[in-house]
Amino acid sequence: MHRTPGSPLRLVVIGNGMVGHRLLTSLAEAGATRSLQITVVAAEPRPAYDRVALSSWFGGRSAEELSLVEHGFFADHGIEVLLGDPVLTIDRVDQTVATTSGRTLPYDELVLATGSRPFIPPVAGHDGPGCFAYRTIGDLEAIAAAAARPTVTRGVVVGGGLLGLEAANALLQLGLETHVVEFAPRLMPVQLDEGGSAALLRHIEQLGVRVHTSCATEAIESDGSQPTRLCFDGRDPLEIDLVVFSAGIRPEDALARAAGLDIGERGGVVVDARMRTSDPAISAVGECAVVGGRHFGLVAPGYQMADVAAVHLAATAFGAPVPRDRFVGGDLSTKLKLLGVEVANVGSVHDAEGCTSLVWDDPVGGTYQRLDVDDDGRVRAAVLVGDASAFGPILDRFRTGDAVATPGDLLKRAALADPSAPPDPSVGICSCENVNRGAVCGAIADGCDTLPSLKKTTRAGTGCGGCVPLLEELLRTESTGGRRGLCEHFELSRAELYDLIRVRRHTSFAQVIDRYGTAPGGCEVCKPTVASILASLDNGYILDGEQGALQDSNDHFLANIQKDGTYSVVPRVPGGEITPEGLITIGEVARDFDLYTKITGGQRIDLFGARVEQLPLIWRRLVDAGFESGHAYGKSLRTVKSCVGTNWCRYGVQDSTAMAILLEERYRGLRSPHKIKMAVSGCARECAEAQSKDVGVIATEKGWNLWVGGNGGMRPRHAELLAEDLDDASLISAIDRFLEYYVRCADRLQRTASWIDGLDGGIGHVRDVVIGDCLGLGAELEAAMAAHVDAYECEWAATLDRPDRLARFVTFVNAPDEPDPTVVFVRERRQIRPARPDELVGATR
Numbered sequence: 001m002h003r004t005p006g007s008p009l010r011l012v013v014i015g016n017g018m019v020g021h022r023l024l025t026s027l028a029e030a031g032a033t034r035s036l037q038i039t040v041v042a043a044e045p046r047p048a049y050d051r052v053a054l055s056s057w058f059g060g061r062s063a064e065e066l067s068l069v070e071h072g073f074f075a076d077h078g079i080e081v082l083l084g085d086p087v088l089t090i091d092r093v094d095q096t097v098a099t100t101s102g103r104t105l106p107y108d109e110l111v112l113a114t115g116s117r118p119f120i121p122p123v124a125g126h127d128g129p130g131c132f133a134y135r136t137i138g139d140l141e142a143i144a145a146a147a148a149r150p151t152v153t154r155g156v157v158v159g160g161g162l163l164g165l166e167a168a169n170a171l172l173q174l175g176l177e178t179h180v181v182e183f184a185p186r187l188m189p190v191q192l193d194e195g196g197s198a199a200l201l202r203h204i205e206q207l208g209v210r211v212h213t214s215c216a217t218e219a220i221e222s223d224g225s226q227p228t229r230l231c232f233d234g235r236d237p238l239e240i241d242l243v244v245f246s247a248g249i250r251p252e253d254a255l256a257r258a259a260g261l262d263i264g265e266r267g268g269v270v271v272d273a274r275m276r277t278s279d280p281a282i283s284a285v286g287e288c289a290v291v292g293g294r295h296f297g298l299v300a301p302g303y304q305m306a307d308v309a310a311v312h313l314a315a316t317a318f319g320a321p322v323p324r325d326r327f328v329g330g331d332l333s334t335k336l337k338l339l340g341v342e343v344a345n346v347g348s349v350h351d352a353e354g355c356t357s358l359v360w361d362d363p364v365g366g367t368y369q370r371l372d373v374d375d376d377g378r379v380r381a382a383v384l385v386g387d388a389s390a391f392g393p394i395l396d397r398f399r400t401g402d403a404v405a406t407p408g409d410l411l412k413r414a415a416l417a418d419p420s421a422p423p424d425p426s427v428g429i430c431s432c433e434n435v436n437r438g439a440v441c442g443a444i445a446d447g448c449d450t451l452p453s454l455k456k457t458t459r460a461g462t463g464c465g466g467c468v469p470l471l472e473e474l475l476r477t478e479s480t481g482g483r484r485g486l487c488e489h490f491e492l493s494r495a496e497l498y499d500l501i502r503v504r505r506h507t508s509f510a511q512v513i514d515r516y517g518t519a520p521g522g523c524e525v526c527k528p529t530v531a532s533i534l535a536s537l538d539n540g541y542i543l544d545g546e547q548g549a550l551q552d553s554n555d556h557f558l559a560n561i562q563k564d565g566t567y568s569v570v571p572r573v574p575g576g577e578i579t580p581e582g583l584i585t586i587g588e589v590a591r592d593f594d595l596y597t598k599i600t601g602g603q604r605i606d607l608f609g610a611r612v613e614q615l616p617l618i619w620r621r622l623v624d625a626g627f628e629s630g631h632a633y634g635k636s637l638r639t640v641k642s643c644v645g646t647n648w649c650r651y652g653v654q655d656s657t658a659m660a661i662l663l664e665e666r667y668r669g670l671r672s673p674h675k676i677k678m679a680v681s682g683c684a685r686e687c688a689e690a691q692s693k694d695v696g697v698i699a700t701e702k703g704w705n706l707w708v709g710g711n712g713g714m715r716p717r718h719a720e721l722l723a724e725d726l727d728d729a730s731l732i733s734a735i736d737r738f739l740e741y742y743v744r745c746a747d748r749l750q751r752t753a754s755w756i757d758g759l760d761g762g763i764g765h766v767r768d769v770v771i772g773d774c775l776g777l778g779a780e781l782e783a784a785m786a787a788h789v790d791a792y793e794c795e796w797a798a799t800l801d802r803p804d805r806l807a808r809f810v811t812f813v814n815a816p817d818e819p820d821p822t823v824v825f826v827r828e829r830r831q832i833r834p835a836r837p838d839e840l841v842g843a844t845r
Contacts, residue, residue: 019286020113125220576603
């Protein structure tokens, strides 16, 4: 059935979804429909409709209102439309397609616009009553009918991606108790980073949606008329009445496969940049196509494909030369509102290796913004949750590739409306004291040029201390001349002081300030900083001699001071592994000294409410039982969290617990610019959350993957991959080098995340130094770590046997046995807590 000379080019389009219809409108705009005999064949009984706005159907928007087809469009352009008549086969030799109704349609050009099909996990019971896909208006009609039954009150959506959250919104609108189950550890794992997902989760949970992440669905139980339980691997089942599957999509490529066209490794019809398949008479566009090995599951790239295909089809119809138009790769940026929450992403933060990340996380205001830029200031990716008003300017810079001199200006909180305007003074800096940027900058302008004076004037930084790095940054940027010295006593930075002390072997603060100081005395900034440098280089007892006077209040008593003046006791529990005898000892100590007891997220046990004179008594019992200081009071390694690994877990591929213990015992006591947290996961399921740590280790079949630069806290950051498939020795070597390089180069109170971001070259530079040894420092850094390991001594064990060292642990020097009378407790949930002012009468001391 080949074309008769002089007759119109016969074009058959299989599929009339959003992309298929865009092809038709593009051909119409080019005037090509007059030279084409077009037939559209679609499986659905409706012409093209807005699938992106599908959930609005539950809000009362009709199928007609969702339609994309203007009245009279098909007739005006001579297009024959066969709805509800799926194509069964493609005959490439005769160039015909056969439909379910028995029609045989000849073609000169064939376009596959078959889209995608919903992925339904092959779990037992997935095809039972009350289980639905979420893809078409027909699906929505079936879901609404099922939800109307009086026995249906609880619905669950399997899938926490874009469409899954839309489906959850639909169930909410239907009045159902709504649950979302996601296999990944967070919502929208493709589009959002960990911080963005966390912000979205907070919004969604406030709406009453219950979210269950890291859940592998195994089966759906039913009573024969509707589902009753959703069963998981390793978790309690979920009671349900209705299931909606929205666990992703797969290219609808069955026709192409049967016709012998080239298919991608992960499905989809392989096409070139002109959208041609392996058969020059057949093109493919949209979600069914694979370009350059990549599948695009969004509408915008699909429209670009349709436009390119239309240009080439029009040229063929007109007999014109082959156009130069090509599909150059789709933009995966999106902006939408999910359950009333603005969510946007530009590019992919997962592909932004080597970039600097600017992050604004405001849990109180419900916004999260992340902007990734490269070394030249070009936008590479962004995530916006809660407030997507910056999407337009960011997307514009992303698409043009223009460099941004001050990338923060693209974010709303950096004066989005006018990039030349000063930063927004209303931005909060200290949540504890409710101090904003304007107040801090005003104080700096009035002469507060040191951290102590800034604290005194504004009270910012006097609470939890989490905003101190922001205050220091404002001091550097807002003070006259942008001074970057450590404090008023040193014009040198911490890193510069570290190198001078290391090279010239200074052993005291007096030597350092005499040689490099600009003013006598020292302050609360430089004294602890120099003390930490001396401790990291010398590994001696930190409270001997002059060192004792340099420490802050926590290090001064080897314990964290609490709000009521008492201290916490935190024994080290390497890798989270503890014996029953160890648990009993901790329990007996807590009972005998009446301490508040809490298990932490770092897999150890914290004891609160110890008076200073009790600390040696408590630690004597703990040290005698084999415990060591957990260094919760110092800027040093805190914990190495782990899962159970191969010893117990059926998914484990390496012994994560043994590795965590090895790492914790190797790096314990390492003094550093800020606290260090680590974790080891025994498989890719990542139960230890290693990618949120300063150093994260994840087991692979071949060894270990090493991640660095992650942290939680006020400004969460996902770690970055430093090296893959390391053996044990190579892993230890890499971590040795990374930690020592960090200790040498970072500023005071700078976490590994911001340190890496501030380096010229970012993670790429770190990789060159640590793995590639581009500076030739590898052996030196490893030797420095070996010296630390050899010299390590538990600070509490070194304290207990020395009466002169124990003498400091008193509240009153002239009455060493007297407890502090201001320490008052009340009972709550069978444990003590500090009394509030209105509770002092009748409280215990």
